[in-house]
Amino acid sequence: MKAPYRPSLLLILLLTLFGCERSDTPGTTADKESSPLPEADTILLNGHIYTLEGVHPWAEAVAIREGKYSYVGSNQGAQAYRGDQTDVIDLQGKMAMPGINDAHSHPWQGGMKRLYECTFAFSATPQQVNERVAECVKNNPEQTWIQGGQWTSDFFNNYRLESPKGWLDRVSGDKAVVLEDDAGHNLWVNSKALELAGITADTADPEGGVFVRDAAGEPNGLVLEAAKHLITSHIPDWSHEQYMAALAEAVAEANRFGLTGISEARTPAAASKAYQQLDREGRLSAYAITFLQTQRGQRETPLAIEPLTEAAEQYRSDHVYTQFVKIFLDGVPTASRSASMLHPYLVNEEFPESTTGMLLIKPEVLQQDLQALDRAGLTVKIHTAGDGAVRTALDAIATVRAVNGDSGLRFQLAHAGYIDPTDLPRFAELNVTADLSPYIWFPSPIIDSIINAVGERAKQYWPVKDLLFSGADLLAGSDWPSAVDDMNPWPAIEALVTRRDPITNGDEPLWGEQAISLEQALWIFTMGGARAYRLEHLTGSVAVDKSADLIVLNQNLFEVSIERVSETQVEQTFFEGQLVYSRDAGK
Numbered sequence: 001m002k003a004p005y006r007p008s009l010l011l012i013l014l015l016t017l018f019g020c021e022r023s024d025t026p027g028t029t030a031d032k033e034s035s036p037l038p039e040a041d042t043i044l045l046n047g048h049i050y051t052l053e054g055v056h057p058w059a060e061a062v063a064i065r066e067g068k069y070s071y072v073g074s075n076q077g078a079q080a081y082r083g084d085q086t087d088v089i090d091l092q093g094k095m096a097m098p099g100i101n102d103a104h105s106h107p108w109q110g111g112m113k114r115l116y117e118c119t120f121a122f123s124a125t126p127q128q129v130n131e132r133v134a135e136c137v138k139n140n141p142e143q144t145w146i147q148g149g150q151w152t153s154d155f156f157n158n159y160r161l162e163s164p165k166g167w168l169d170r171v172s173g174d175k176a177v178v179l180e181d182d183a184g185h186n187l188w189v190n191s192k193a194l195e196l197a198g199i200t201a202d203t204a205d206p207e208g209g210v211f212v213r214d215a216a217g218e219p220n221g222l223v224l225e226a227a228k229h230l231i232t233s234h235i236p237d238w239s240h241e242q243y244m245a246a247l248a249e250a251v252a253e254a255n256r257f258g259l260t261g262i263s264e265a266r267t268p269a270a271a272s273k274a275y276q277q278l279d280r281e282g283r284l285s286a287y288a289i290t291f292l293q294t295q296r297g298q299r300e301t302p303l304a305i306e307p308l309t310e311a312a313e314q315y316r317s318d319h320v321y322t323q324f325v326k327i328f329l330d331g332v333p334t335a336s337r338s339a340s341m342l343h344p345y346l347v348n349e350e351f352p353e354s355t356t357g358m359l360l361i362k363p364e365v366l367q368q369d370l371q372a373l374d375r376a377g378l379t380v381k382i383h384t385a386g387d388g389a390v391r392t393a394l395d396a397i398a399t400v401r402a403v404n405g406d407s408g409l410r411f412q413l414a415h416a417g418y419i420d421p422t423d424l425p426r427f428a429e430l431n432v433t434a435d436l437s438p439y440i441w442f443p444s445p446i447i448d449s450i451i452n453a454v455g456e457r458a459k460q461y462w463p464v465k466d467l468l469f470s471g472a473d474l475l476a477g478s479d480w481p482s483a484v485d486d487m488n489p490w491p492a493i494e495a496l497v498t499r500r501d502p503i504t505n506g507d508e509p510l511w512g513e514q515a516i517s518l519e520q521a522l523w524i525f526t527m528g529g530a531r532a533y534r535l536e537h538l539t540g541s542v543a544v545d546k547s548a549d550l551i552v553l554n555q556n557l558f559e560v561s562i563e564r565v566s567e568t569q570v571e572q573t574f575f576e577g578q579l580v581y582s583r584d585a586g587k
Helices: 007-018 075-079 107-115 126-139 164-172 191-196 226-232 240-256 269-280 305-315 363-375 387-404 445-454 464-470 490-498 518-532 562-567
Strands: 042-045 048-050 061-065 068-073 087-090 095-098 100-105 145-151 176-181 186-189 209-213 219-225 259-267 287-293 320-328 379-383 411-414 432-436 473-476 550-553 570-575 578-582
Touching: 042 075, 061 075, 068 075, 095 518, 100 473, 100 518, 107 240, 107 259, 126 145, 126 164, 126 176, 164 176, 164 186, 164 191, 164 219, 176 191, 186 226, 191 219, 209 226, 219 226, 240 259, 240 269, 240 570, 240 578, 259 269, 259 320, 259 518, 259 570, 269 287, 269 305, 269 320, 287 305, 305 320, 305 363, 320 363, 363 379, 363 387, 379 387, 387 411, 432 518, 464 473, 473 518, 490 518, 490 562
Parallel strands: 042 087, 048 095, 100 259, 145 176, 259 287, 287 320, 320 379, 379 411, 411 432, 432 473
Antiparallel strands: 042 061, 061 068, 095 550, 176 186, 186 219, 209 219, 550 570, 570 578
């Protein structure tokens, strides 16, 4: 077993090896005593700046020039960079730190949900859903399709609707209604949606998907996993202008929560185009890492690599990083029981047959995909929600490493909440990053659904501390809009430390033994994300010559009780030295 993983010690080693210095005085950045120092564009003074640099984790002040830190250190040292045109900001003792990296989310979908969809709370009852759908139908007389959601994964266990489609038919009139669940894997639709998609009792279930049926064999309105694409493929896509507006909305929200890096975990071409244009117009105030999407559903043939490399080249821009690909290997371990597990799900009246879920791609095909993508220089994120999928992915990666050697690219296993103990050390051994979702690491509706499907072992979910101890790289993402209302990272950071509900501060933790320190949690949300996307040289910590991506907080996270971390408000967000959000200005 490797020694415990401590980011601060790792950073100390790196600083020692490469001779990095902290600029406490003008002479430590370079020998400039004989010449004037370059005038800073901005200086921030009188702060408690958490740098995440191991040798000097705290600073009082920073100087910023042309979007990068030119100085990090004391108030006195920063004053040497002050000129006639320098903007000087007094932090008045407030805590500042590097911008947050949300390393797994779906901003374009979240923006669409905010602006254009028929939404309701995850906790909505059937009656509340109907009331909201009726309102959306009334307010959109010209639309044929009403899209929205999201209902909780255990909705139809909690509410026994004789006919899910019939329940929507009562209020939908001539509109086709399509409502997504909180996991983003399943649909609840009405009769009109089934009709327009040509789904009847004679329609066979596709590989990797299910049309849930009534006693007569008719689809009842619940559409699981790959079957959803037989519905959504009939819905007209949003316009380019709507994609642009949705992303602008999402980026503004990201900045409000202190995010200066976002990862679009599944990016269709239309969203890629919008990201690129937003960047070229100077409206992308965060680094965007876009994962090219591949077929979602059962697939028996290897991917065509050339179109992916061409798309990566086509859509990249100054702040849009496109050398990434997403592969779906399984589903989710909720009531749909579609994640691939090593041991069977619970059997009950609704699910009388024993199952271990499903793999969407055969192991030998996955291995071919990963080997070719790795050779092409593309980093791969693999959706692996079950421990069976995790093992299959690690086995394939082991073969790739043996054949290709270590390319230096870090494969990512997304939603790797269940990991068999024998597989856990393989993450570090194979240079694989665990892509985790701490926004749901506490008792919650989606966790309740998982426990109802998996059983008591579902409570041993997300072995964060064990992964850190093994030396594995970790990143964290909100998965917004799936299962969470927004990209707010502060409740998630608190939950990493307490393993309890950060809103209610309930007594019951989810596998409390896996709690980690606040320092470790902040490292995962900053440097962890930067490392995963090969941007650690650019962002993730406060250091000379790095991009000035800085957030100012309303409280010092190290001086308040951990239960108050979830209440943190971002006062200001700087991206490349520019103020892109100010709480006072309401920007």
